[in-house]
Each structure stands twice: as C-alpha cells, then as structure tokens.
Amino acid sequence: MNAIIFSALWGVVMMFAGLIRKKGAATRVLALLGIGALLTLNILDIRGVHFTGLDFHNLIDIEPFGLLFNCIAFGACGIYFLLSARDIENVGEDGAEYFALIFFILCGVSILSVFNSLLLLFLGIEIMSIPLYILTGSDKRNLKGNEASLKYFLMGAFSTGLMLLGIAFLYGASEKGSFFLDELAMGRSALSPLFIVGLILLLVSMGFKVSAAPFHFWTPDVYDGAPTVFTSFMATIVKAASFVAVIRLFGNAFADIGPQWQLFVAILAASTLFIGNLTAVFQQSVKRMLAYSSIAQAGFMLLALLTLNTMAQEGILLYAAAYCLATIGCFAVLIKMKDQSLDGFNGLGRSQPLLAAVNTICLLSLTGIPLTAGFFAKYFMLASVLQTGKFLWLVIFAVLCAAVSVYYYFRVIQAMYFREGEAKALNLSGSYRFWLLVIAGLLIVLGLFPQWLLDRLNFVYL
Amino acid sequence: MVAFLLILVPFIAGVAAFFFPSTRGARAWALLASLLTLGVSVTALCLDKGSHLLQLNVSWLPALDSRFAIRLDGIGQLLCLLSAISFPLIFGSTWRTEYRNGRNFYALMLLTQAGMMGAFLAMDALLFYFFWELALVPAYFLSSIWGGERRIQATFKFFIYTFTGSLLMLIAIIYLYFHTRNHSFSLESFYGLRSLIPASDQGWLFWLFFVAFAIKMPIFPFHSWQPDTYEQSPPAVTMVLSGVMVKMGLLGLIRWLAPTLPIGTWAWGDTVSGLCIAGMIYASLIALRQDDLKRLVAYSSIAHMGLMCLAVFATTRSGLQGVVLQIFNHGINIIGLWIVVDLIEKQFHTRKISALGGLAARAPGLALLLVVVALANIALPLTNAFMGEFLMFNGIFSSEATIYNVLFTVSAALCVILSAVYMLNMIQKLFFGPVNALTAVGRDIRLDEKLALAAIVVLILIVGIYPAPVINLTHEAVEAVLAKMNYKII
Numbered sequence: 001m002n003a004i005i006f007s008a009l010w011g012v013v014m015m016f017a018g019l020i021r022k023k024g025a026a027t028r029v030l031a032l033l034g035i036g037a038l039l040t041l042n043i044l045d046i047r048g049v050h051f052t053g054l055d056f057h058n059l060i061d062i063e064p065f066g067l068l069f070n071c072i073a074f075g076a077c078g079i080y081f082l083l084s085a086r087d088i089e090n091v092g093e094d095g096a097e098y099f100a101l102i103f104f105i106l107c108g109v110s111i112l113s114v115f116n117s118l119l120l121l122f123l124g125i126e127i128m129s130i131p132l133y134i135l136t137g138s139d140k141r142n143l144k145g146n147e148a149s150l151k152y153f154l155m156g157a158f159s160t161g162l163m164l165l166g167i168a169f170l171y172g173a174s175e176k177g178s179f180f181l182d183e184l185a186m187g188r189s190a191l192s193p194l195f196i197v198g199l200i201l202l203l204v205s206m207g208f209k210v211s212a213a214p215f216h217f218w219t220p221d222v223y224d225g226a227p228t229v230f231t232s233f234m235a236t237i238v239k240a241a242s243f244v245a246v247i248r249l250f251g252n253a254f255a256d257i258g259p260q261w262q263l264f265v266a267i268l269a270a271s272t273l274f275i276g277n278l279t280a281v282f283q284q285s286v287k288r289m290l291a292y293s294s295i296a297q298a299g300f301m302l303l304a305l306l307t308l309n310t311m312a313q314e315g316i317l318l319y320a321a322a323y324c325l326a327t328i329g330c331f332a333v334l335i336k337m338k339d340q341s342l343d344g345f346n347g348l349g350r351s352q353p354l355l356a357a358v359n360t361i362c363l364l365s366l367t368g369i370p371l372t373a374g375f376f377a378k379y380f381m382l383a384s385v386l387q388t389g390k391f392l393w394l395v396i397f398a399v400l401c402a403a404v405s406v407y408y409y410f411r412v413i414q415a416m417y418f419r420e421g422e423a424k425a426l427n428l429s430g431s432y433r434f435w436l437l438v439i440a441g442l443l444i445v446l447g448l449f450p451q452w453l454l455d456r457l458n459f460v461y462l
Numbered sequence: 463m464v465a466f467l468l469i470l471v472p473f474i475a476g477v478a479a480f481f482f483p484s485t486r487g488a489r490a491w492a493l494l495a496s497l498l499t500l501g502v503s504v505t506a507l508c509l510d511k512g513s514h515l516l517q518l519n520v521s522w523l524p525a526l527d528s529r530f531a532i533r534l535d536g537i538g539q540l541l542c543l544l545s546a547i548s549f550p551l552i553f554g555s556t557w558r559t560e561y562r563n564g565r566n567f568y569a570l571m572l573l574t575q576a577g578m579m580g581a582f583l584a585m586d587a588l589l590f591y592f593f594w595e596l597a598l599v600p601a602y603f604l605s606s607i608w609g610g611e612r613r614i615q616a617t618f619k620f621f622i623y624t625f626t627g628s629l630l631m632l633i634a635i636i637y638l639y640f641h642t643r644n645h646s647f648s649l650e651s652f653y654g655l656r657s658l659i660p661a662s663d664q665g666w667l668f669w670l671f672f673v674a675f676a677i678k679m680p681i682f683p684f685h686s687w688q689p690d691t692y693e694q695s696p697p698a699v700t701m702v703l704s705g706v707m708v709k710m711g712l713l714g715l716i717r718w719l720a721p722t723l724p725i726g727t728w729a730w731g732d733t734v735s736g737l738c739i740a741g742m743i744y745a746s747l748i749a750l751r752q753d754d755l756k757r758l759v760a761y762s763s764i765a766h767m768g769l770m771c772l773a774v775f776a777t778t779r780s781g782l783q784g785v786v787l788q789i790f791n792h793g794i795n796i797i798g799l800w801i802v803v804d805l806i807e808k809q810f811h812t813r814k815i816s817a818l819g820g821l822a823a824r825a826p827g828l829a830l831l832l833v834v835v836a837l838a839n840i841a842l843p844l845t846n847a848f849m850g851e852f853l854m855f856n857g858i859f860s861s862e863a864t865i866y867n868v869l870f871t872v873s874a875a876l877c878v879i880l881s882a883v884y885m886l887n888m889i890q891k892l893f894f895g896p897v898n899a900l901t902a903v904g905r906d907i908r909l910d911e912k913l914a915l916a917a918i919v920v921l922i923l924i925v926g927i928y929p930a931p932v933i934n935l936t937h938e939a940v941e942a943v944l945a946k947m948n949y950k951i952i
Contacts, residue, residue: 301701314525370595377633379526395633403626409619418614454525461612 001060002041002051003070003110003428018096022218023089031099032081034148038106039074050318055170058180059117062251065313068114073109073318077102080233083435085291088228091125092138097228101131102390105238112245115404118167118179121249125163125209126242129156134233136226148225150273155218159208162201170199181253191257199254199261203268206249209242209312212268213275214300216295223291228340231287231330232301233448235294240320243301248314251308265306266394273299273401280408285341286334289408290327296405297323303381307388315380318450322365322373322443329362329439338424348420354433355425361440363409365447368402373446378402438453464515465534467502468542471495472549476572476600484887485564489557492568496549497576498643503546506534507718507935522589527639528647530908532583536939537786540712540932541582544793545706547699547921549575553704553916555801559808561608563820571598574702581710587635587647590718591628594674597707598624605695605703616690627674631714638722652722653946664726671719672734678711679767680732682741692760697804700756704763705797712767715774716785721946731775732864739773740874742768748882749889755813756804758888759796762839765877766792770875771846773854777862779940781857786936787929791838791884791922795847798835798918802828806892806906810900815888820897824904829893831915836889838922846925851878 015203019028041051046067081088084095088102108128115121137149171177173195174184190382204215211219223231253259276296283289304312333355339342349356365374385395416423445454475495482488509515517533534542551569561567577597584590598621605617635647641658642651659667677684692700720727745764752758770788773781805828806821807813822829838845841852859871907915925932 012792015889207655210588364599369599370592375595379636382633383640384634387640396630399629399633400626402629403622407618414606414614414618419602426541449523451523451525 001054001056001062002045002075002108003038004060004107004114005051006038006041007034007103007107009109010038011100014096014100014103018094018100021096022093023095026097027089027096028081030096031102033277034089035074035078035081035102039071039078042070042074042110046071058182059120060111060114061116061181062114065317066244068317069113069240069320070110072321072324073241074106075104075316076321076328077233079325079439080237080328081436083328083432083439084229084335087335091142091227091229093322093376094364099133101135102233103458104131105233109237109241109335109356110267112241113243113248115248116181116252118170118181118184119412121245122160122163122167124245125242126160127162128238129209133240134220135230135233137219137282138230139227140189142225142227143226145227148222148252148318151218151225155208155393156217161213163205164207166198167202168203169194173198181249184253185256191260196260200264203246203261203264204247206246206306207240207268210239210246210274210298210301212298213272213295214270216275219295220288223294224285224288226336228287228331230312231291232328232335235290235331236324237325238307238430239294239298240324243298243304243316243320244398247305247308247313250305255308262306262391265302266391266449267301269299269302269306270397271294272302273398275406276402277404281404283342286337286345286412287340288410288423289342290330290334293405293408294327296401297366299376299401300381303385303394306391306394307384309387311380311384311387314454315377318373318380318446318453319377321453322446325439325443325446326372326374328363329358329443330366331434332432332439333359333362336426338426340414341413342411343421345423346419347414348415348423348425349417351423352425352428354436355428358436358440359416360413361443363412367409371444371447373443373450375447376450379460463519464502464506464509465532465583466518466547466615468499468506468534469532469576470942471499471895472579473504473576475596476569476576479569479572480836488565488568489553489572492572493550493553493557495572496546496553496575498547499579500550500730501542503539507539507543511938517585517768517873518607519585526588526647527645529586530587530589531586531648532580533585534583534591535942536936537716537896537943538582538939539727540786540790541709542579544709545575545578545582545789548701548705548793548797548839551801551914551917552698552701552799554648555680555770555911556804557910559696559698560695563607563610567604570883571698572602573708574604578710582713584647587639587718588651589647590714591631591632591635592712594628594631594714595625597710598628601699601703601707604699605691608696609692611697612690613694616687616694619690619791620687625685627677630670631674637667637670647719650672654691654777655722656724659723660724661729664723665729668719668723668726668730671714671723673824674729675719676734676771676783678714679708679771680764681745681768681771682764684743685741685764689757689760690769693754693762693907696740697800697807698706700876701797701800703759703943704800705759705793708763708767712736712770712774712785712789716772716782716943720774721943724738724947727775727947728863730779731777732866735775735864735866735870738768738772741765741869742874742877742909746877746884750880750882752884752901753815755806755815755888758884759803762881762884763792765794765881766839768912769854769874772870773857776861776867776870777855777944778857778861778863779944780853780859782940782944782947783936784850784853784857786854786940787925788847790853790932791846791850791925793937794822794918794921794925795838796833796834796864798915798922799839801911801915801918802832802835802944805911809904810884812900815891816902817898818892819895820901821904822893823897823902825906827912828915829905830905831912831919832893833889833918834922835915836885838926840885841878843928844923846929848926849929888948
C-alpha cells in the first residue's frame with residue numbers, strides 16, 4: 001500500500017513541477033527519483049515496513065505475489081524511464097505532465113496488484129486507463145493519435161460498462177451481498193445463473209483490457225496510433241498489470257469453480273494465440289507487428305489464468321518480467337529507426353551492430369529461444385497447463401502458434417542481418433546504448449538463471 | 463570435468479572469436495580451438511570408463527528440478543569424437559574460403575560446436591533441450607548470412623521446421639517430467655518411466671518426440687528442408703549440418719526416446735520403418751536424376767539416415783551396434799564428399815555434373831581420394847561404411863520386433879544398389895569422359911587439401927579394416943539401451 005499512496009502523491013508532485021519547468025534534466029531526474037523511491041518503498045512493504053497503519057477494512061489484501069509484481073513493474077518502468085525519458089518529453093509540449101500521468105497509471109497498477117474488493121478492481125482499472133487515454137492522444141497534432149485515443153476511450157468505456165454490470169450481478173448473486181473477493185469465494189451453496197453471467201461479463205471486460213481475441217480489435221489501432229514511447233509502456237507494464245489483476249481476481253474468488261469458466265478461458269486463449277500470431281505474419285510495419293505480437297503473447301499468458309497453480313503464479317511473474325523487458329527493448333530500438341517499416345531494418349546489422357544485436361536478443365526472447373528469459377517464461381506457462389493434466393490440445397496448439405511467431409519475429413532479424421540495405425537510425429547517446437545493453441544482459445541472465453527471480457519469490461513466500 | 467571442457471572450450475573460444483581484430487587471426491584461432499577440443503576428446507577416450515572426470519552434475523535450476531548433468535558414455539564419446547574430428551577437418555579444408563566478417567563466421571561455428579557437444583553430453587532432459595536449440599540458432603545465422611542466393615528462404619524453412627519439432631519435444635519432456643517418480647529431468651528417472659506410462663499414452667508421446675528427431679535426421683516426409691538448406695548453406699556449414707548435427711536426431715532417438723518409451727517405439731516401429739523405406743527409395747530415385755552435385759549428396763544423405771533410423775527400430779544388438787558405428791562413419795564420409803564438392807565448385811564455379819568431365823586426367827589426386835570416399839559411401843567392403851551397413855542389415859533381417867523384417871531388408875538393400883548407381887554414375891561423369899573447355903584448365907588440388915582428404919581416407923580405411931575399437935567403445939552403452947528397449951518384459 002506504500003506504492004499506492006506514494007505513486008499518487010508523486011504524480012501530483014510531477015504535475016506541479018510541470019508548472020515550473022515543462023521539460024529538461026530536472027524533470028527527468030525528478031521522475032527517476034520518483035520511480036526509485038517507489039521501488040524502494042515497495043520493497044520495504046515486502047519487508048513489512050509500512051507507510052501508514054491505516055485500516056483498509058479488508059479492501060486490499062497485501063500478498064507477496066502482488067507486491068512482487070509491483071517490483072517487476074516499477075523496475076521495468078525504471079528502465080523504461082532511463083531509456084526513454086527524453087523521448088517521452090519530446091512527444092509534445094507538456095513533458096512533466098506525461099510523467100505525472102505515468103505515475104497515476106502506476107497508482108492504478110499498484111491497486112490492481114493488491115485489491116481485495118471488486119470495487120477496488122474497478123477503481124484500479126479506471127485509474128490506470130484514464131491517464132492512458134490521454135497519453136495515447138498526447139501528440140495533439142497527430143490525427144492518427146487522436147483517432148486512436150478516441151477509439152481507446154470508447155472501447156474502454158464500453159468494457160468498463162460491462163465490468164460494472166458484471167460486478168453488480170455478482171453482488172446480487174452472492175449470498176450476503178458482498179464485493180469482497182474472499183467473501184465471494186465463500187458461502188456459495190449453488191451457482192445461480194446470475195452469478196455465472198456476472199462472471200462471464202467480468203471475464204469479457206478483462207478480456208478487453210488484456211486484448212484477448214475476439215476483444216482485441218482496438219489494440220493494433222491504438223498501439224499503432226499512439227506515440228511509440230507510450231505504446232511501449234502500454235504494451236508492457238499496463239498489459240502485465242491487467243493480467244495480474246485478472247489472475248488475482250479469479251485465483252482469489254473463483255478458483256474453486258474452475259470447471260465453470262475454464263473452457264471459456266481455454267477458448268479465449270486459443271483464439272487469442274491464433275489471431276495474434278496469424279495476423280502478425282502479414283504486417284509490414286514493425287510497430288503494428290509488435291502490436292499483434294503483444295496479442296499473441298497475451299494468449300500465452302492466458303494459460304496462467306487457465307490453471308492458476310503455483311507454477312502459473314511464478315510463471316506469470318517471470319513472463320511479465322521477460323515480456324516487459326523484451327518489448328521495451330524492441331520499442332526502444334524502433335523509436336530510434338528513421339524508417340519504421342520492415343524494410344527500414346534492412347542492413348541494420350552492419351550500420352548499427354549494437355541496436356541490431358539488442359533487438360535480436362529481445363526478439364529471440366519473445367520467440368522463446370533458450371538462453372533468453374522468454375524461454376523459461378513460455379516453459380512455465382506450458383508446464384503449468386501440463387501439470388493439471390488437462391487441455392493437452394491447448395498446449396500443442398500454443399506450441400504450434402509459437403512456431404508461427406518465429407516467422408514474424410525472424411523477419412526482422414533477417415532484415416537486419418541477411419538483407420542488403422542502408423538502415424538509418426537516429427543518433428544514440430552513450431547512456432541509451434548502455435541501458436539497451438542492460439536490457440539484453442538481463443534477458444540473458446534470466447534466461448540462464450531464472451532461479452534468481454524465483455528465489456526472490458520463494459524468499460518472500462517463506 | 464573433461465566432459466565439461468568439451469563444451470567449454472568451443473564456447474569460450476567462440477565468444478572470444480567475436481572480438482578478434484582480423485579474419486585471419488580468427489581463422490587460426492578457430493582451428494587452434496578445434497584442435498584443442500580434439501585433444502580433450504582424445505584425452506577423454508583414454509580415461510577409465512568409471513572416471514569421475516567424465517561427468518559433471520551440479521545444481522542448475524533447483525526450482526525446476528533440473529540439474530546441469532553431463533556424462534560421457536560410449537555413444538557420447540563417439541559422437542563427441544566425431545564432432546571434434548570434424549571441426550579441424552572443416553576448418554582446414556575450407557581454409558582458403560574468404561568470408562565477409564570472417565570472425566563472426568568462425569565464432570558462430572565454434573558456438574555451434576559447443577551446442578552440439580552439449581546435446582551429445584546432456585543427461586538431463588531440459589538441458590538436452592537447451593543445447594538442442596542452442597546448436598540450432600548459430601547454425602541458422604551461419605547459413606543465412608554466408609549462404610547462397612536463396613539462403614534466406616531455405617534456412618528459414620529449416621529453422622521453422624526444427625523449431626516446431628523441438629517445441630513438440632518440449633511438451634513431451636515436460637509431460638514425462640510430471641510423471642517421473644521423484645519429479646526430475648534426469649535420464650535415469652526418464653528411464654524409470656517405462657512402466658509408469660501406460661501404453662496408450664506412449665503412442666502419442668512417441669510422436670511428440672519423434673517428430674523432432676525425424677525433422678533433424680531427416681526422415682520422409684519431414685525432409686523437405688534438407689536439400690535446400692544443404693544446397694544454400696556455405697560448404698563448411700553444410701558439413702557441420704550433415705556430418706554432425708543430423709546425428710543429434712539419431713542420438714535423441716537412441717538415448718532419449720527408445721529406452722524411455724519402449725512400447726510406443728515398438729508400436730509405431732513398423733509405421734516409422736515404412737516411412738524410412740519410402741524415404742530411402744524416394745531419395746535414391748531423386749539422387750539418380752540429380753545434375754547438381756550438392757543436391758545429389760544431400761539426397762544420398764537422406765537415404766543413409768533412413769537406413770540408420772530403420773535399424774534402430776529393428777531393436778537388435780547387431781542393428782543398434784551398426785547404427786552407432788555408422789553414425790561415426792557417415793559423418794566422416796559425408797564430410798569427405800562435401801570437401802570434394804567444395805573443391806570442385808571453387809575451381810570450376812559450377813556444381814553441374816553435366817558441365818564437368820575428364821577430371822581424372824587433370825586432377826589425379828582428387829580423383830583417387832574421391833573414389834575412395836565415394837566407394838565408402840556405397841559401403842564397399844574394406845571401407846568403414848561396409849562394417850556399419852553389414853551390421854545394420856544383419857540386425858534388420860534378424861529383427862523380432864517386426865514381422866516385415868525380410869521386406870525391410872530387401873527394400874533397404876535395393877537402396878544400396880541404387881546408391882551404387884548414382885555414386886558411380888557421378889564418378890564416371892566427373893572424372894572420365896571427354897575433357898571439355900571448362901575442365902581443360904583444371905589443376906590438381908593443393909597439398910593441404912590433399913592432406914585433409916587423405917586424413918578422411920585413412921579414417922575410412924582404418925575403421926573399415928579394424929572397427930573393433932569403435933565397437934568396444936560403444937558396446938556397453940548399446941547393450942544398456944537395448945536392454946531398456948526391450949518391449950517384451952514390461
């Protein structure tokens with residue numbers, strides 16, 4: 001809960017800082033300080049040092065899983081700031097305010113990782129989404145950005161409506177009339193149709209948020225229309241947070257009635273994998289390809305929702321870390337490209353060996369090749385389903401889809417290394433290079449010793 | 463520790479090669495490193511079988527119950543030796559080939575070797591999978607960067623094929639892991655599964671594994687990546703792929719699949735054998751009509767791999783021993799063939815058999831060495847392949863695992879005849895016949911090239927005349943596998 005309070009406060013601080021200076025080194029340092037403090041406070045939270053002794057009346061449930069995810073999200077966000085702070089400022093006029101909005105989003109993220117009530121789930125989702133609508137349209141003079149922002153807002157509002165309806169149904173169907181997850185999980189004598197309808201509505205609205213097919217149609221347009229730096233943020237930290245929210249929701253409240261909704265989730269996962277992977281194959285713009293790839297990756301993460309066992313919980317954290325790092329890396333390279341189409345990458349391996357190498361490692365990780373973090377992420381997802389002994393068809397299907405993903409990820413690698421061309425990139429600062437290398441290094445370290453992250457998990461659980 | 467060095471030396475040398483200032487330096491470095499690896503491999507041969515130096519077992523991923531467990535058993539010794547012999551030969555015989563950004567080339571070559579060594583040594587299923595993939599990635603980059611005109615499509619197909627196969631294998635590995643008694647990936651626990659997995663499950667698990675291995679070998683109908691990839695890859699990489707890497711598929715079959723799922727292996731044995739036979743005949747017939755040297759050798763390799771796979775499924779001592787012997791022989795022979803093809807292509811800038819002719823007069827040294835290698839490829843007595851193929855045929859014929867043993871033997875023998883036809887046909891057209899304008903300016907090969915080929919010829923003859931050391935080396939491992947492959951005692 002430290003994180004919830006501090007991120008909101010720091011968002012306000014950043015907002016007022018914007019009155020004094022719109023952009024510049026001071027603003028960036030302030031943002032970095034904020035994220036550093038946020039991370040520290042969150043770790044303190046894990047160690048049992050709390051900001052305030054307030055009683056939240058069971059509205060939040062501070063559990064290691066959520067706090068650990070916070071660490072990953074804040075860590076990834078820190079790297080994102082270190083890499084892209086300048087690019088964030090340069091999107092439009094109001095540098096400091098973008099940072100403020102991002103801190104508000106992080107406040108939503110930290111609510112979603114600890115909520116214990118459907119009302120807080122709703123609040124978290126909204127606190128996370130509304131600043132995103134603004135960020136999507138932050139490049140005010142870009143028509144595509146405006147369109148994306150409006151589309152995102154309308155779709156978001158629609159799914160929020162569904163979510164509220166679902167919450168209302170669940171409230172009415174539960175015996176005592178409760179919003180609390182733990183009370184929802186208890187005292188269910190018979191499942192009323194109302195309950196099931198509420199559950200499905202909730203699942204559908206969360207499907208919108210994590211862009212699961214067939215509720216994914218907003219994703220490519222929004223990701224494509226938004227400024228690339230913000231797409232990077234949206235596709236990684238925000239998406240992972242939505243996943244953590246849905247996994248906590250179902251894990252804490254509906255795990256015992258799994259058979260009622262598991263098939264639905266399985267079909268959702270299969271269609272997401274299928275549509276995401278297949279559509280990504282046909283993209284010519286790398287940005288759009290990455291948007292579809294994020295849908296495809298969501299399909300894999302849905303496997304964790306299907307099983308909800310320990311392996312899935314550990315796995316989703318590893319997946320979140322691997323996926324966030326790799327995607328931030330890919331977008332960071334993309335931002336620096338003059339021509340963002342696939343052909344624009346031709347020959348990058350020769351003109352910018354470092355950019356190409358980092359991009360390759362990130363893409364290999366997204367594909368799930370051993371020695372990168374992505375392999376273990378996928379491994380955990382597959383293993384968690386196999387552990388249940390059910391849904392073997394889904395595992396095989398997922399694996400075949402992963403093979404399809406080789407096609408579009410490797411097309412970028414082919415363009416960079418095997419095709420002739422004069423790929424042009426913008427000038428890179430020394431620190432930019434350094435942080436790109438850090439991302440690549442982290443992906444490989446996690447790929448060799450995922451134990452490191454898993455040990456942190458065990459340490460916390462003990 | 464010695465076993466670990468087999469992975470470590472090429473790996474470290476490979477990473478270091480990326481940072482070499484010049485191609486020449488990297489080339490010498492690569493040769494040196496590969497010779498060092500050969501030295502390690504020979505040292506390992508001299509060690510006592512029970513020596514603790516031949517194995518390493520340390521904690522790697524406790525949360526996943528996977529350990530970094532490697533061990534050199536007889537089959538592993540042989541495969542590592544094959545890999546260790548191949549690389550100096552390959553570097554030596556392609557010494558004069560100039561590569562753009564050569565240091566990257568040599569670095570990736572050494573990394574490929576490290577990956578393959580790992581796959582040969584791994585005694586932990588997850589580790590095996592790890593190395594299996596790691597060998598693939600550098601090979602893909604090698605072929606795609608330095609290959610021929612259609613390299614990008616060809617190698618892409620290769621990568622997607624193998625990657626799909628290996629992911630299916632990963633499912634099977636995870637599935638088996640959850641069924642082991644002590645939740646472990648170790649080979650021993652996998653061997654303990656044979657009575658725990660019901661026959662009905664062994665059937666589909668078999669295919670999840672086998673598709674991966676069948677793609678790697680390749681077995682008909684999973685072979686279609688192979689001729690294109692061999693044709694488009696640079697010669698040195700083709701040698702690695704066909705000489706050493708395809709053996710990973712056979713090793714997987716012998717070490718991981720057949721003893722773990724004996725009933726599945728037996729139940730599908732006839733089907734797979736049928737595929738092998740179909741592939742052998744098909745590949746041999748295509749090889750008959752090939753005018754391109756590289757494609758001819760590629761198709762001939764499909765036929766040979768088909769025979770080896772067939773002999774594994776015969777489940778007999780003689781057959782399995784033959785396969786293990788032939789793994790080594792085939793690697794040596796096919797590298798010899800590729801060296802010749804490369805020499806011819808470099809000199810005349812064509813691979814078309816019809817465009818060449820009368821080389822024997824111009825290049826007697828080359829002709830002599832090629833004839834020996836080609837005869838070994840046909841498996842004539844006194845050459846190494848004869849011993850291997852004889853044992854395999856003997857095994858297939860006496861097999862009790864199938865009722866079609868006679869049919870399989872006869873059809874496989876037909877392919878040997880076909881192989882004689884296309885190999886002799888090739889020799890005749892290349893070396894004899896009229897000298898044309900292209901070959902009139904030909905010259906004999908240089909001394910170092912002769913030495914590389916001569917080394918291969920010596921190996922061919924030694925193993926052909928006195929194969930006992932190889933058989934003794936692998937005998938124990940073969941018996942162990944065979945005992946576990948026994949489908950009857952469950």
